[in-house]
Amino acid sequence: MTSHQSNFWNYYIFSKDHKMIAKQYLITGLIMALLGGLMAYVFRMQLAFPGEAVPGFGDVDSGTYNQLITLHGTIMVFWVGMPILLGAFGNFLIPLMIGADDMAFPTLNMMSYWTFFVSTLVLLASFFVEGGPASSGWTAYPPLSARPEYSGVMWGMNLWILAVALEFFSVLMGGVNYLTTTFNMRTKGMKFSRMPMFVWMQLAATVNFMFSVGPLIAGALMLLLDRTIGTSFFVPDKGGDPLLYQHLFWFFGHPEVYVLLLPSLGIVAEIIPTFSRKPLFGYKMILISTAFSSVLAFMVWAHHQFISGMDPRMAMPFGLLTIIISVPFAVVLFAYIATLWKGSITFTTPFLFAIAMIAEFLIGGVTGIINGAAAADIYVHDTYYVVSHFHFTLVPITIFGMLAGVYYWFPKFFGRMMNETLGKIHFWITAITFNVIFIPLLQMGMGGHQRRIPDPTEFEYLKGMMGMHKTATIALIILLIAQAFFIFNFFYSMYKGKKAEANPWKSTTLEWDAPSPPVAHGNFEVIPKVYRGPYEYSVPGCKQDWSPQSAETVN
Amino acid sequence: MSASTATNTVETEPMLAPHGRLGMWMFLASEVVVFGGLLASYIFARLRHSSWDEFASQTMTSIGCINTVLLLTSSLFIVLSHHWAERKDIKKSGKYMLWAILLGVLFLVFKGYEYQHEFAKGITPLTNLFWSYYFFITGLHALHIVIGLVINALTLREIRKGQNLQRVEVAGLYWHFVDVVWIFVFPLFYVAS
Numbered sequence: 001m002t003s004h005q006s007n008f009w010n011y012y013i014f015s016k017d018h019k020m021i022a023k024q025y026l027i028t029g030l031i032m033a034l035l036g037g038l039m040a041y042v043f044r045m046q047l048a049f050p051g052e053a054v055p056g057f058g059d060v061d062s063g064t065y066n067q068l069i070t071l072h073g074t075i076m077v078f079w080v081g082m083p084i085l086l087g088a089f090g091n092f093l094i095p096l097m098i099g100a101d102d103m104a105f106p107t108l109n110m111m112s113y114w115t116f117f118v119s120t121l122v123l124l125a126s127f128f129v130e131g132g133p134a135s136s137g138w139t140a141y142p143p144l145s146a147r148p149e150y151s152g153v154m155w156g157m158n159l160w161i162l163a164v165a166l167e168f169f170s171v172l173m174g175g176v177n178y179l180t181t182t183f184n185m186r187t188k189g190m191k192f193s194r195m196p197m198f199v200w201m202q203l204a205a206t207v208n209f210m211f212s213v214g215p216l217i218a219g220a221l222m223l224l225l226d227r228t229i230g231t232s233f234f235v236p237d238k239g240g241d242p243l244l245y246q247h248l249f250w251f252f253g254h255p256e257v258y259v260l261l262l263p264s265l266g267i268v269a270e271i272i273p274t275f276s277r278k279p280l281f282g283y284k285m286i287l288i289s290t291a292f293s294s295v296l297a298f299m300v301w302a303h304h305q306f307i308s309g310m311d312p313r314m315a316m317p318f319g320l321l322t323i324i325i326s327v328p329f330a331v332v333l334f335a336y337i338a339t340l341w342k343g344s345i346t347f348t349t350p351f352l353f354a355i356a357m358i359a360e361f362l363i364g365g366v367t368g369i370i371n372g373a374a375a376a377d378i379y380v381h382d383t384y385y386v387v388s389h390f391h392f393t394l395v396p397i398t399i400f401g402m403l404a405g406v407y408y409w410f411p412k413f414f415g416r417m418m419n420e421t422l423g424k425i426h427f428w429i430t431a432i433t434f435n436v437i438f439i440p441l442l443q444m445g446m447g448g449h450q451r452r453i454p455d456p457t458e459f460e461y462l463k464g465m466m467g468m469h470k471t472a473t474i475a476l477i478i479l480l481i482a483q484a485f486f487i488f489n490f491f492y493s494m495y496k497g498k499k500a501e502a503n504p505w506k507s508t509t510l511e512w513d514a515p516s517p518p519v520a521h522g523n524f525e526v527i528p529k530v531y532r533g534p535y536e537y538s539v540p541g542c543k544q545d546w547s548p549q550s551a552e553t554v555n
Numbered sequence: 556m557s558a559s560t561a562t563n564t565v566e567t568e569p570m571l572a573p574h575g576r577l578g579m580w581m582f583l584a585s586e587v588v589v590f591g592g593l594l595a596s597y598i599f600a601r602l603r604h605s606s607w608d609e610f611a612s613q614t615m616t617s618i619g620c621i622n623t624v625l626l627l628t629s630s631l632f633i634v635l636s637h638h639w640a641e642r643k644d645i646k647k648s649g650k651y652m653l654w655a656i657l658l659g660v661l662f663l664v665f666k667g668y669e670y671q672h673e674f675a676k677g678i679t680p681l682t683n684l685f686w687s688y689y690f691f692i693t694g695l696h697a698l699h700i701v702i703g704l705v706i707n708a709l710t711l712r713e714i715r716k717g718q719n720l721q722r723v724e725v726a727g728l729y730w731h732f733v734d735v736v737w738i739f740v741f742p743l744f745y746v747a748s
Contacts, residue, residue: 100565100567101565104574104578105574105578108578172582172585175581175585176578176581176582177578179577179578179581180574180577180578180581183570183571183577184567184570184571184572184574184577185567185570186567186568187565187566187567187568188566188567188568189568190568191568210581210584210585210588211584211585211588212588213585213588214585214586214587214588214589214590214591214592215588215589215591215592215593215595215596216592217589218589218590218592218593218596218695219592221691221695222691225680225687225691229680229681230681231680231681231684231687231691232684232687233684233687233688233691238683238684239600239604239683239684240684241600244596244599244600248592248596251592527565527566529566
């Protein structure tokens, strides 16, 4: 590996270095985020101005509309959330935070990224095959997805299944790496009780993923067989059961939310103490809550299926467990808020995104209580209320959490600081427009507006809601334009930003011991040893208000 | 690889287990869920369709039995291969690994014969849902056997070179897993009828 740097291919392309792989994941994920965002622009334009050609795209018929919403969901969850929150941040930070020189299996790590890259290509290829890409929604429910003649999409859907399967396999390889690295490669003194919350959260997310994805891998293969050779696993005509697919999907689908949520909460857990100059409140309680919610995550999946035709008696236990699961997350969020209490807070861009993540996710959580109770859910099921609830959870998780992480660790990634002014403009426009998009959607859902209707003007009772559709769409356009501030800031700062010192935020965890950017091979000049917990800020009796984990003594 | 050599020189907290063993266990944990979900789906479907008993009685129990014995014996050989690999006896280790591979191949031969026989009777994955499950689950298991054989063959090459002997244990873990899956598949498809 010493000859690595000498060769372009080995250094940039087939790199086994966790930092380069993290950057590959980050860039791929950001490009996909842009793609997913532009899709939202197209179908939101169709909803606000139905029948008019969308500038830059053209006419949207109902088939295209279905394809756009399907691919928007698929891309944002599997090709943005997972590669960035797990692939980029997990890869970059786990070894740095535990004081390791690389992952346990560098070659497997490289294979993981390239499997992901192939899966991206397969997904993108599905746009160009006859019939276009998948159009059965991001959950791909049969029978719609199980027979090509039902949706009119043949190869697009097959490629979708293949791409998702490859992506899962890639994350599985990554997961083996994350767990082994965390268990085996912690530097001297980095006991489990001293591990930064981010690493714990990655660990929990990986475990959630690895124990939930199996049934869906099997289900995806069965769906593929239904479509290609004509078996009937999920098609009722020969005794198949469409509901079974929903069970397999949501058994994975609910833990999947935590696969995204936990890394994001991990990012926030690092940022809040740093900018409050206070220890993270309730470290152990957060861990216990995370473990508790991870177990519960496997017992709540049928709350997605209250009106699917499953045994209605199941609604009671699943509803109850769903409501219980809000308890541990409330504990975590309260712990974060308590960390702020009497802190000496600096409102930097990463900090703003971090607290916005908490605030907006709280709305997501509270709106979810209504979905969790079967009786209330039946009324709002399949309406924009659910769409809005979902986005109030997933946008704070993936977008706000990710942006907080990018602004915070950018100096470590690229050795330069991002511009604060541009960052703050970006934050305020993003945070405000995000609410302007989704609060009307909550209201529309309560008004009975079903989702997946390409042209709302076809229905008399929806015509009164067109004003809200237009508001949401205009807000989305502003939100997308505001991302230009981020994109410019990102690339400008990468080359022209202020040079970053090793520890620009005066933080305590080990990644700030490494130079910015870290040493190409081995991360640290000398692998540090650990003497204390991860969040020792403002320790009484010390002049310096942060006590790095690696410092033997602090004055 | 510098990472693995570096970890030998850098002081770390105690490892849970060697990287390879730990990684394989993690991977197998997720594999358990793949087959777990699949077999659970099959069991629930079977409970709903009493007519499936008749189809299940058409599976070739004798060949199922032979294959069970083959896989169990093969697992025994891989244990012996690991036993001698730990004592650095690469000759004996290689010999037993070879036997483990041969029995695995034999399993596939019998499985192929069985499929052939079923196709000849006009039974295909499209016949009905029971046979869809049968072909899918046994087929997925057979795929795992093939992957296991490739892993074992690569490990055998390492044994003959006398290097990376710790991989025998890791390959063995995977091979045992494939065996254990069969232990569930066999009664569910061949015996219960």
